[in-house]
Amino acid sequence: MLIVSILIGLLLVLLLALLFTPFIVRVNTRQNQYQLRWGIARVQFIPEKDDGIIALQLAFWRRDFSLLQLLAKTPAKKAVQPQKSNAHKKGVGRLSFYRLRKVLQSFRIPYVYLDLDSNDFVTNAYWYPVCRALSTPTRQLRINFGGHNQCAFELRNRAVDVLIALIF
Structure with a gap:
């Protein structure tokens, strides 16, 4: 009985770690x-x-x-099963626009660095003040005239935040 309770406790700690990590x-x-x-x-x-x-x-x-x-490995062929036609239930199993927006809002972006060149001097000149105005210390948008493009960003979330966004 003690071993079973220890195993259940370890599984619970592992599940909580996966939810909050x-x-x-x-x-x-x-x-x-x-x-x-x-x-x-x-x-x-x-x-x-x-x-x-x-x-x-x-x-x-x-x-x-x-x-x-x-990518070169050929997948094993599966037996074809006849598809079952289910009656379409309204709202069941669908991800509504509201819930999708809530899930997307649960993501955090600590920083974004974007350095672009459109290979057109006039277009770069139009975009330069826009990117300068939209830049913040954590969001750096730059236009260059040197012909190179670079991007760096970080996206963070936790499984518990996604679950909360889906439920509520």
């Missing part, structure tokens, strides 16, 4: 950093010249997968 999407094109983190797990895309590597890390365990090898 933030998941982070981080993109930085200048440093070629594309990653998704959730607690002690991390999935990272590492671009290379002819291929891409998907690095999966869980605490101290790490495994790298070649993107071309993953």
Whole structure:
């Protein structure tokens, strides 16, 4: 009985940790950093010249997968099952616009850095004051005339915030 209660307690702690641990999407094109983190797990895309590597890390365990090898594998064929026609129930299983907006509002963006060039001097000149006016310390929007584009941002959320947005 003691072992069962310890296992239930550990599962409860693990579930609470997954609910309250933030998941982070981080993109930085200048440093070629594309990653998704959730607690002690991390999935990272590492671009290379002819291929891409998907690095999966869980605490101290790490495994790298070649993107071309993953895409080249032929999926196993599944038996075709006849589709059941369900009566369409109004409002059941649908994500309303209100709930979708609430879920999107639960995401936090700590910083955004955007450096753009449209390769047209006139268009850049029109966009320059707009980006200058919209920039804040955590949102830097810049127009350059050098021909390079860069983007960096971080997106954060927690599973409990998504659940609260879906329920209420």
